Amino acid sequence: MDWIEKINNRKNSFQCKKGQPIFIEGSAVMGIYFIYQGKVKVTIRGANNKQQIVRLANNGHILGHRGFGNESYPVGAVAMEDSLICFIDNNTLNETFLANPEFTIGLMMFYSQELRKTEARIKYFSQMTAREKVIYALYYLMETYDLSAKKNILDIIISRQEIADIAGTTADQVSRTITDLKKEKVLNTDEKKIIILNSQKLREEVHAYFPLN
Amino acid sequence: MDWIEKINNRKNSFQCKKGQPIFIEGSAVMGIYFIYQGKVKVTIRGANNKQQIVRLANNGHILGHRGFGNESYPVGAVAMEDSLICFIDNNTLNETFLANPEFTIGLMMFYSQELRKTEARIKYFSQMTAREKVIYALYYLMETYDLSAKKNILDIIISRQEIADIAGTTADQVSRTITDLKKEKVLNTDEKKIIILNSQKLREEVHAYFPLN
DNA sequence: CGTGCTTTTGAATAGTATCAAGGCCGGTGG
């Protein structure tokens, strides 16, 4: 995505430390954000403050776009590691839209794809078993935060509870499933990091839910 | 939504009978559709061809926008009653985007809101009980297809299975829940139509999942 | 007046969340 370059002259970036919020659910929309460098989780609160991770974001990804056209952000964003964030205020954004229709179309295509992915996730949540949900969460982590080429290590430190918040289940179930997967030699853990031994097996188990291939 | 007027000069409409597909999941994207008059369900196939309704659409709503920027539609659309559909092909659409930036921005805002709604639904699916899911599905039906003013009748003929496909549960559970709600005097059924007796009660039960109020 | 489809209801089963206890590890303070 080359949006960052297009708006680079107006950049207004800041540092965000691990665990620190970038913007808070329900707060007023000031503009949108891009991640220069870092890892961010986008969350939404449910009943009894149970939180659900609706998206994971990586370098170059956009944040806060759900607030566009609304007064407040429907979701919150929290840095999962020290991150460098670029902020673009509403005025700059609107100017860019009118001056550069192709930029607008590009952003619209991004929305279209996000919508597509999100609706696919609804299917997963309503039809998968707990085991499948956990596997899908791991698969999602693998896709978003590339495995380090050499050792298939998931390059992120993430708690069981956070995996559960992605999968839509409990930390207990995540732990059980990971234990099972270790016994089946599908993955291994080392110092809080997850090592994928058999990504093919993971793919097969959730494969039935994907459209086509 | 006044998009229809803006593109009215290029209109290309056709009739679609109940149960008939408007476009099919996985088929090539030709353009987008608007509903002049009718009721449409947007569905996505899951494992073992279990289908999930991701959205219900009514007069004036847009269809097929998920395909934008992709080769094939990720979802399918089927008429739930005889409907009049307006089709706009890709070329016309692209011309309109470049010629009319405000139209593009308007459509982008629509995407933003759809994304917002869809992500909220993920929360429902991962945290609600079966009873709550059914109530939410009824609530969704009420919001989308206005209750006929006089008698609080849901103006749509819909099977238990279809309600289950919205709620993400089974037809059995829908039947049980509806029976319970009848005993609780919350609703009643009459000749396949659902009559809401106590919409306040319905709202209260799913209320805890909504952001703010 | 059958035939087939949907709805309803019951019973058995499987799956999941919850609760509780124990283990592991890192940090803190004596």
Next chain:
DNA sequence: CCACCGGCCTTGATACTATTCAAAAGCACG
């Protein structure tokens, strides 16, 4: 250096919920 503490992870037992299967009733249709 050791003891303690708190957080996170793991694992077992339990209770509950939901799905599945099966059967019967209702209904539309030819």
